[in-house]
Amino acid sequence: MIRVEGLRKHFPGAPAPALDGVSFTLETGQLAAILGPSGSGKSTLLRCIVGLERPDAGTLHLGGQAGLVFQSFELFPHLTALANCTLAQRLVARRPRAEAEARARSLLESLGLGHQLDAWPETLSGGQRQRVAIARALAMEPAVLLYDEPTSALDPSLRREVIETLRRVGGLGMTQLVVTHDVRLARASHQVLVLDQGRLVEQGPPAQVLDAPRHEATRRLLVQEDG
Numbered sequence: 001m002i003r004v005e006g007l008r009k010h011f012p013g014a015p016a017p018a019l020d021g022v023s024f025t026l027e028t029g030q031l032a033a034i035l036g037p038s039g040s041g042k043s044t045l046l047r048c049i050v051g052l053e054r055p056d057a058g059t060l061h062l063g064g065q066a067g068l069v070f071q072s073f074e075l076f077p078h079l080t081a082l083a084n085c086t087l088a089q090r091l092v093a094r095r096p097r098a099e100a101e102a103r104a105r106s107l108l109e110s111l112g113l114g115h116q117l118d119a120w121p122e123t124l125s126g127g128q129r130q131r132v133a134i135a136r137a138l139a140m141e142p143a144v145l146l147y148d149e150p151t152s153a154l155d156p157s158l159r160r161e162v163i164e165t166l167r168r169v170g171g172l173g174m175t176q177l178v179v180t181h182d183v184r185l186a187r188a189s190h191q192v193l194v195l196d197q198g199r200l201v202e203q204g205p206p207a208q209v210l211d212a213p214r215h216e217a218t219r220r221l222l223v224q225e226d227g
């Protein structure tokens with residue numbers, strides 16, 4: 001479970017805070033989508049949770065480290081799928097090779113890549129590369145996995161594949177937080193959080209937030225998506 005309470009971040013010189021008292025709770029194994037207009041504070045929220053930015057006030061209870069999966073899902077091109085998933089385990093977590101490989105293999109298998117362990121990134125499809133990147137993040141055993149715009153710049157079939165993968169990862173018990181403009185991805189989540197000007201203006205299951213939006217910012221996001 002992750003709990004965020006009263007998170008506040010005001011960048012020096014900025015006219016208004018990027019985060020202005022954000023609080024929410026996410027149960028273990030749940031997937032939450034963070035929506036909001038440009039500049040509403042989505043990336044700042046992720047960066048505070050992962051520790052890349054220090055909040056001015058508020059508390060974070062993660063029960064461990066947060067892992068961040070970047071938009072481009074970049075893999076090390078000179079390492080096989082398996083080696084991509086063992087490098088940080090060995091260098092950062094200092095796990096012995098056999099242990100790191102066993103964990104990587106099991107994660108790649110559970111994401112449907114058991115037959116691609118020795119494949120080079122350039123020989124994998126876009127969707128397969130993404131699953132390797134996610135397995136690599138999971139191998140570090142984060143308490144929560146964060147994604148910044150995982151489906152932007154992807155074609156529709158790949159988007160569906162990413163959504164399917166996030167569900168699978170949720171099935172492994174991982175708590176996930178996804179910043180996205182993709183309403184379809186938000187619909188596949190357990191909880192939708194809408195940020196506007198650094199404040200959480202809506203929060204609830206997708207059926208509630210997306211089908212009966214109460215806030216203007218949410219309505220605008222839905223109109224943009226339809227158009």
Ligand SMILES: Nc1ncnc2c1ncn2[C@@H]1O[C@H](COP(=O)(O)OP(=O)(O)OP(=O)(O)O)[C@@H](O)[C@H]1O
Binds near residue numbers: 012036039042045
């Ligand atoms: N390092 C920084 N220094 C000063 N201001 C910043 C910094 N980072 C973000 N901001 C400001 O904080 C606010 C929130 O930015 P943030 O990047 O979190 O928004 P966002 O919702 O992720 O936007 P987008 O959807 O465009 O990525 C914006 O007004 C932005 O200009």
